[in-house]
Amino acid sequence: MIFSVHVDVQLRPGIADPQGSTIERSLPHLGYDGISGVRVGKSIRFTVEAADEATARAQVDQLCHTFLTNPVIEDATVELEVLTGASA
Amino acid sequence: MSARVGVVLFPGTNCEMDAAEAVQTLGGQAEILWHGDATVNGVDAVIVPGGFAHGDYLRPGAIARFSPVMQAVSAFAADGGPVVGICNGFQVLTEAGMLPGALQKNRGLKFLCATATLRVESTDSVLTGRASVGDVLRVPINHFEGNYTCAPETLAMLQAEDRIVLRYVENPNGSIDDIAGVCNEGRNVVGLMPHPERAISALLGSADGVVLLESLLAASVPAPA
Numbered sequence: 001m002i003f004s005v006h007v008d009v010q011l012r013p014g015i016a017d018p019q020g021s022t023i024e025r026s027l028p029h030l031g032y033d034g035i036s037g038v039r040v041g042k043s044i045r046f047t048v049e050a051a052d053e054a055t056a057r058a059q060v061d062q063l064c065h066t067f068l069t070n071p072v073i074e075d076a077t078v079e080l081e082v083l084t085g086a087s088a
Numbered sequence: 089m090s091a092r093v094g095v096v097l098f099p100g101t102n103c104e105m106d107a108a109e110a111v112q113t114l115g116g117q118a119e120i121l122w123h124g125d126a127t128v129n130g131v132d133a134v135i136v137p138g139g140f141a142h143g144d145y146l147r148p149g150a151i152a153r154f155s156p157v158m159q160a161v162s163a164f165a166a167d168g169g170p171v172v173g174i175c176n177g178f179q180v181l182t183e184a185g186m187l188p189g190a191l192q193k194n195r196g197l198k199f200l201c202a203t204a205t206l207r208v209e210s211t212d213s214v215l216t217g218r219a220s221v222g223d224v225l226r227v228p229i230n231h232f233e234g235n236y237t238c239a240p241e242t243l244a245m246l247q248a249e250d251r252i253v254l255r256y257v258e259n260p261n262g263s264i265d266d267i268a269g270v271c272n273e274g275r276n277v278v279g280l281m282p283h284p285e286r287a288i289s290a291l292l293g294s295a296d297g298v299v300l301l302e303s304l305l306a307a308s309v310p311a312p313a
Contacts, residue, residue: 015237018193018262067154070147070183072190073237 001085002049003056007068008077010041015073044068047083056080091308094121094131096161096177098141098152103174103285107137110285114298116305126156133170133214133308134161136177138230138283148176148191148233149183158184170214170307171277175231178269178279187272187279188246189238195262199232203293204282205257206268213253213271214307215278215300225296227282229260234281236263236270246270254280276307 011017019040027035050056057080064076093111097104097120108118121128123141128134141152152158158180165171165186173181181187194200208216208223219225238246243265246252254269261281269280284297 016192016195016235016262018195018197018235022197067150068146070150070190072182072188072239073192 001052001056002047002083003053003080004083005046005048005056005060006079007044007060007064008041008079009044009064009069009074010039010077011073012075041074053080053082089310091116091132091305091310092130093118093133093135093305093308094128095119096121096123096134096136096157098123098139098155098180100141100143101137101139101176103138103176103283106283107135107174107285110288110297110301111135111305113288114301114305116308121157123152123155123157126160128157128160128164128169132310133172133304134164135285135304136161136171136173136180137285138175138177141176141180144176144233147179147183149180152180153184162186165272165274165277168274168276170304172215172304173277173279174283174285175229175234175281178281179233181277181279186277187270188242189236189267189270191233191281192235192237192262193233194231194235194260200234200260201228201230202260203227204229204260204268206254206282207257208253209255210250210253210271212250213275213278213303215269215271215280215284215303216253217307218303219299223299224257225254225287225299226294227284227287227297227300228293229282230286231261231281234261234263236267236281238264249273251275253278254282 287297
């Protein structure tokens with residue numbers, strides 16, 4: 001089965017976000033008021049081939065932990081959907 | 089016999105010659121360790137120098153930590169061997185889990201190229217053994233991602249264990265608790281954002297990096313033949 005994967009990487013709550021705060025500080029100067037809590041993350045997309053969803057998810061979770069995120073400061077949210085090969 | 093210091097070279101590293109030159113100027117022998125070779129060649133100390141290892145893609149150090157040489161550097165450190173990560177090298181050592189915390193983009197998102205003033209906070213490390221607590225050193229910084237961060241409990245541990253080796257006198261990048269350099273539990277692995285190898289001659293602006301690199305050489309006792 002082939003799965004389409006979307007990994008959303010965000011800084012963990014409580015970790016300062018220099019990009020988010022710089023964007024937020026600039027907003028009033030651009031005429032946008034009332035916007036707060038800006039956080040900047042990363043969006044990573046790929047496909048993975050695996051026997052079933054549980055296997056694919058386990059592989060992606062491990063990939064996130066060892067490589068795609070720095071667990072000291074980042075969390076990942078994984079969205080996974082079947083692209084092809086779903087059996088009846 | 090002078091200490092042999094290995095200087096790690098990744099694709100994208102750009103401070104390896106400065107580091108090697110500094111080591112040799114101070115009486116050590118420097119040799120380059122290619123990232124693709126899983127060995128430290130029996131050196132007495134390792135410097136992971138600055139630059140943009142593997143292009144800093146994904147995160148600085150995220151790819152470099154998987155280079156074959158890093159397994160050897162990690163094993164060398166586990167045996168007590170002195171390892172110093174400078175700038176990008178500091179980022180690589182945090183990604184490799186050899187030092188706590190992480191380095192984020194600078195506060196204000198500015199690339200900083202300046203001379204920073206540092207205070208020596210602990211002399212119990214391979215990089216500060218010959219300095220004195222309270223020494224004030226002028227050392228260049230040159231980074232975009234030098235904003236040290238860690239969990240509150242990690243910070244409390246670093247403070248309690250006297251593992252904050254260097255602090256900025258004036259915080260340039262937003263680092264938590266003004267941290268410029270930290271060491272591991274064994275005190276033989278040190279990471280710092282400033283570049284002591286660029287501060288070894290008054291003619292070039294400062295010789296305050298000498299005491300740090302001399303400390304490293306002094307801690308790098310060659311194995312008896």
